[in-house]
Amino acid sequence: MTELPQMKEKSTARPVARKQRTWHEADAPYTFANDDTEWERLNGVHRAIKEYLGNRVTLAPLEDLTPSPKNILELGAGTGVWAMDVANMFPNATVTAVDISFNNIRNPPRNVVLKQLNLLEGFPWEPETFDIVHMRFLLVHMPNFPELAKKCAQVLRPGGILLLEDLDLNLYAMDGEITDNIRTFYDHYHGHMAKSGVDGETGAKLEGVLHQLRMFSDIHVHNMPAPISGPFTDDPKLNKMGAEMRKSLGKAFDGIWVKMPGSGITQEMHDAMVHDAHDPSRQMYMDFYWTWSRKAEKEPETNTLRDQAWAWWEYVVQTGWWILGY
Numbered sequence: 001m002t003e004l005p006q007m008k009e010k011s012t013a014r015p016v017a018r019k020q021r022t023w024h025e026a027d028a029p030y031t032f033a034n035d036d037t038e039w040e041r042l043n044g045v046h047r048a049i050k051e052y053l054g055n056r057v058t059l060a061p062l063e064d065l066t067p068s069p070k071n072i073l074e075l076g077a078g079t080g081v082w083a084m085d086v087a088n089m090f091p092n093a094t095v096t097a098v099d100i101s102f103n104n105i106r107n108p109p110r111n112v113v114l115k116q117l118n119l120l121e122g123f124p125w126e127p128e129t130f131d132i133v134h135m136r137f138l139l140v141h142m143p144n145f146p147e148l149a150k151k152c153a154q155v156l157r158p159g160g161i162l163l164l165e166d167l168d169l170n171l172y173a174m175d176g177e178i179t180d181n182i183r184t185f186y187d188h189y190h191g192h193m194a195k196s197g198v199d200g201e202t203g204a205k206l207e208g209v210l211h212q213l214r215m216f217s218d219i220h221v222h223n224m225p226a227p228i229s230g231p232f233t234d235d236p237k238l239n240k241m242g243a244e245m246r247k248s249l250g251k252a253f254d255g256i257w258v259k260m261p262g263s264g265i266t267q268e269m270h271d272a273m274v275h276d277a278h279d280p281s282r283q284m285y286m287d288f289y290w291t292w293s294r295k296a297e298k299e300p301e302t303n304t305l306r307d308q309a310w311a312w313w314e315y316v317v318q319t320g321w322w323i324l325g326y
């Protein structure tokens with residue numbers, strides 16, 4: 001009897017959209033598009049994150065901040081969706097949302113200020129200006145990300161909150177076995193970005209960077225390994241987050257070979273990576289890290305002018321007794 005060939009497990013990979021994509025024109029290594037497809041992707045991810053966090057925009061207890069926040073800064077704001085949510089949460093605060101390109105933000109709340117700025121060309125804020133500073137999925141695209149984290153900490157007031165939320169731009173397998181297609185794609189991507197000083201595996205390093213800054217009284221880190229290849233965890237909320245990231249993966253890098261001609265990435269390389277990432281017979285995940293840190297309050301000022309004068313007087317008296325031989 002002839003043996004029938006085994007039917008292969010059907011992949012859930014959908015055909016990748018081949019729309020003409022557009023990118024920002026700023027002098028920055030950022031490689032993701034800035035078109036409607038990207039905006040839909042970012043808004044979808046924002047909605048999924050909120051659901052995962054229990055209808056919250058962050059894990060930090062922003063509501064408990066005293067005094068109530070007046071000045072909030074968001075860098076790499078994208079569609080502005082986080083800034084707008086926070087502006088509605090704190091109607092008496094001003095939320096400054098910064099990005100290299102704002103394509104289609106219409107009618108933001110009146111307390112949102114949109115600022116178009118390439119952060120590689122300027123960081124125009126005074127120290128201790130903001131109650132909250134937020135960056136999500138930006139550090140992973142920026143050269144020398146610890147330096148940007150430090151600048152953010154400096155513009156935060158003592159007692160203020162720094163929210164760094166990022167990921168490792170990689171896929172990992174529960175059994176450690178990544179396919180060649182996935183490895184090849186990410187090796188090319190990271191090899192190219194490294195030439196501009198971008199570290200694409202930022203998420204896992206955030207905690208270390210926050211500790212090294214030595215500016216915070218407390219640091220909180222939550223790791224979210226989102227299942228990409230299928231809903232293989234016991235946590236329905238995490239599985240849902242993974243489903244959104246699965247959709248997102250096919251859109252985020254689509255067309256990237258046009259923006260990164262020197263990287264060696266091809267459409268075939270990209271499609272093979274997405275195909276393997278959707279393989280339900282594997283257990284693959286993406287690693288996200290939500291961090292929030294409170295800037296340490298200043299030490300009370302003990303060395304006042306009066307203290308200094310008293311110390312001088314004591315010194316003069318003691319030296320005088322010593323000179324006189326007592």
Ligand SMILES: C[S@@+](CC[C@H](N)C(=O)[O-])C[C@H]1O[C@@H](n2cnc3c(N)ncnc32)[C@H](O)[C@@H]1O
Pocket residue numbers: 024028030032042043046075076077078079098099100101117118119120135136137138141
């Ligand atoms: C992956 S998106 C994340 C958007 C948003 N934070 C979110 O979570 O939906 C990164 C954003 O950072 C912006 N960006 C990248 N490089 C930048 C730079 N040098 N200066 C300012 N914004 C930058 C991009 O334009 C993009 O909107």
